[in-house]
Amino acid sequence: MSLQIWIDGLFAGSVFAIIALSMTIVYQPTRIMNFAQGEGFILGAALGYQMVGVWKWPLIQSLAVLIIAAALMGFIMERMVMLPVQLSGSKFAWIIATLAAAMIFQSAFNIKYVNVTFSYFDIIEKDISIFGAKLSIQKLLVILMMIAVFIINDQFLKRTLWGRSIRAIAHNPDTSTILGIPTKPVIKLAFITGTVVIALVGFLATPVIIVAPAAGLFFTIQGFTAAIIGGVGSPKGAVVGGLMIGILDSVVRSWLGGTWGLFSTFFVLAIILILKPNGFFGKRVEGR
């Protein structure tokens, strides 16, 4: 099996890992797996297509607008999800709230981009050769972004006041509130940060993979699967889970054929859920 297959798997795995990380960022203070998270990926792809592809804006200007738009989307998403959750009091309200948010964003993208598949130029149209296999700079940027998001998130949680607040809320939200930790702003920050992260990977990955306006739920499912395999709420688990399904899919497709890729991913997921119900790095969490 050629090295190219492993490199392709590493790239796809990095995309899924970043999606899982962004879901973890939201999950930590809220205990909510946000099924609308993949729509942030589509926002990145759509704005990349619009600004870089159609309007030919400079990269820095496009990135600045993207970050602002993604932050706004994260803020709106937080209201769309947390408001029904807080008002209903049901411990299952988040499921329908996040799915509804996903459908609303997906419909909006479909209305705006009825006849478009997002695709635009690589930021740097260059390949590097690794023992005969090719790795484009664009793919390398996504892999580096995955490593950077993991490290920055880890340091943020450990070394900053806001990060420690997130960990405290994740541990016990009620006690955190009593101790004066601003739960609601922290949750807002988590939604905004998570959406900016996933929008950035959407922006970077779209020139490599082909993204349709309605593909948000697909990316959510991949990120969700990665998070479950690695352990829900664990950044380390998100990275391991993402890389695992990306590489597994690429290798199995090359080995057994295309239709086996998805099967193998969910087969491994089933095995892991039996052997390690909380994933590789997850902790047992009581439902709320």
Place this chain on the structure above:
Amino acid sequence: MFKKKVIIAAVAATALFGTAVTATAADNPGLVPKKVWDSKADKIKVGLVAPMTGVFAVLGISQRNSLQVVADQINAAGGVGGAKIELVVRDGGLDPVASANHAKELAGDSSINLVVGPSISAYYQGAATYYEAAKKLNCQPAVAALDFTDYKYGFRSQDYYKDTLTALMSVAQKKSIKKVGMIYESGPTGTDFDAYITAQASKYGITYLGWEKITSTATSHNAELQKLIDKGADAVIISNNAYGAYTAKAAKELKFKGTLMGGSGAQNIAFHETGGDDFAGTLMAAPNYQWPLRTAWQPGYKAHTDAIVKAYGSATGVKSGATSPNGTAIAADCLYSYAVAANKVRSLDTTKVRDAMEKLDIPAKMTPSGVRIHPGPEHNLYQSDGINVYEWRKDAKGWYTIEVNAISRQAAACPEAGWIAKTATGSPLVCTKISGKLVYKAGK
């Protein structure tokens, strides 16, 4: 000057297609069928089930635009027997269940006269059951697989996959392509393609390397293409659907030196966007697609395409600069054929119109697609003589095609009894079994 050019083009087109046309009692409905009788009906409802949103929305929107243009033209000319055509559109997405449900709804609606779609062979396979049960006349502009002799009420306005593959393999043989693999999604089209290439490849001196199946969830086709490269593939047949663009992308990434070969789906500019300049050289088998051809267009095709561009514009790839009209003339042919057939029998009765459609023979110069329509009992609006193979090329002026199958349509291997081809001068040939051997004989 322009008028002179149009006349020359029309004369040239007539000369090209004239042989076959004059040999039969050709219909002469004009570019727009006019009111020639009174149906006493107010309206004719035409259903469309197609992906109007999502990754393959380009197909549904193009189909709707083309149907609307023809409907508007016919309505302006008095309608079909005075009845005005009205479109009823349903979004099936890339969802076989939703598509089948919409088909079921329209099949059960007695006010619907004709249904177009659901496109994609696998989806139609499910929907056809409802159409046949309800005796609903239907026409399919993007169904390449399946044998339409199985359907009493279904017509295909798409190149039949056997014609497509025969044309492609003939050109491949001419280009000394020896090893061919296929990357296609699982489903009836892939299955039919695989079986046909397996059976026919050796007749063209081709070794078939097999079918690499793909799914809609794959974000790359590198693994599948790499397997075929490792087997020494000179050419790869790619999906007609949006997923073919992933293979074009993989070919670019893996610097595939061979040839990509596709059906009419390869006119989708998403393929140029993802494949980049490496998409040049790709072979595309399709009914007439003259948009990127730098020669004169068929009058009917020109009239339809000009109307599409005027009403809906054209799409341009932000990356490749490739363009395509926001319509698909093969969908227009469905409604055009229906109107001509209804006018011919002066009836909107389903069975009468169906029988009339079977017997149509409309010359290429008149139809919106620029392809001769003569469905016959096979219910294929286009026969093998209507299939072209184009090669995508790019120069300083942008993307364009050249037609490369003049040879293939004349001297293709004789694949099975009943196969129709034509000589260099356009005379029809019929593949016939004589003393156990398949040979061409002159005939209709």
